Amino acid sequence: MVDGYLGTMTTEERTLLHLFDNPLPEGHWEAPPAITQAGISAAVHVQRKHVPRTLKRLEKNEELISNQRHVPGAKQRRMVYGLTPKGLKRAGNIREKVLSITVFKDGDKVVLGTLRKGGQFTLELLSHLDEGLVFHDNPVTSPISNPEGTASLDAQAGENLVRRLFARAWEDGKITRDEQYLLNEVVDFIGMHPKRVKRISEEARKTQNAPPPEEVYLDMLRQALIDGEIVDDEIALLKTMRDSFGIDDETHRKLLSDAKKEPILDEATKTYKNTLITALNDGMITSDEDAMLATLRESLGISESIHASLLAELLDSKN
Numbered sequence: 001m002v003d004g005y006l007g008t009m010t011t012e013e014r015t016l017l018h019l020f021d022n023p024l025p026e027g028h029w030e031a032p033p034a035i036t037q038a039g040i041s042a043a044v045h046v047q048r049k050h051v052p053r054t055l056k057r058l059e060k061n062e063e064l065i066s067n068q069r070h071v072p073g074a075k076q077r078r079m080v081y082g083l084t085p086k087g088l089k090r091a092g093n094i095r096e097k098v099l100s101i102t103v104f105k106d107g108d109k110v111v112l113g114t115l116r117k118g119g120q121f122t123l124e125l126l127s128h129l130d131e132g133l134v135f136h137d138n139p140v141t142s143p144i145s146n147p148e149g150t151a152s153l154d155a156q157a158g159e160n161l162v163r164r165l166f167a168r169a170w171e172d173g174k175i176t177r178d179e180q181y182l183l184n185e186v187v188d189f190i191g192m193h194p195k196r197v198k199r200i201s202e203e204a205r206k207t208q209n210a211p212p213p214e215e216v217y218l219d220m221l222r223q224a225l226i227d228g229e230i231v232d233d234e235i236a237l238l239k240t241m242r243d244s245f246g247i248d249d250e251t252h253r254k255l256l257s258d259a260k261k262e263p264i265l266d267e268a269t270k271t272y273k274n275t276l277i278t279a280l281n282d283g284m285i286t287s288d289e290d291a292m293l294a295t296l297r298e299s300l301g302i303s304e305s306i307h308a309s310l311l312a313e314l315l316d317s318k319n
Contacts, residue, residue: 041190049231
């Protein structure tokens, strides 16, 4: 779930705007991380696993091209993406439309495009706009590829996984080379900014609340299975986690079976889920509904992690 005006746009529209502002370099052997799947995922505020579906639709519509390039910091060449002339035309039309909308800034009506700073990406500009078309000085939502700011709920699920991995790694007061390798793989997979990673690491080191490795692995399995399948990149990442945690094949099969089972919800969680379903009837959660849900979570003892999981499940069922 993406807060603000960006939440009223489809993932496809946000992807087109991102790739319009981050063109695939022609005639170069190297390409920026922003146009990899991890970079696109972070920029458009969705989990990495949902990106391939959007890219396939754009490719089928002849609006997207892809090839492998060297990406700075990566050990191997990666698949990167760019827009075809047809895709550029559609993205340009979307960009022109959103930049021409009238918004409220400090009580005055202004055209959004006039608030754009030199060189500012369209999605970054739109991140300052709430669903009521009020422009804020600080972003309403921030991609995890940025060092600061509140990420979307989809991205928060990834942040929570990184936090638990760091808590596990810091349990003995130091991070081993194998643990660092695993953390690097996960962080790279979701496209998180190094400064955001460092802050999460420090928070985990101070709290020293390490979950059992099987619990962290089960959490990763549940996240991977949100849409009912585990994609190739997730399979590779899960294998790295098993190797790092020492999870054998039998334990993996048991945890995978547990992850596939429909979770048994207690009465409080059922009540909250039903309320969430009602709030999502129109396809989005307004600021008033969000405040009401936050109050209900507090009174029912529903954690942010459970909220994020339920929301992801409900949103995925609508697609």
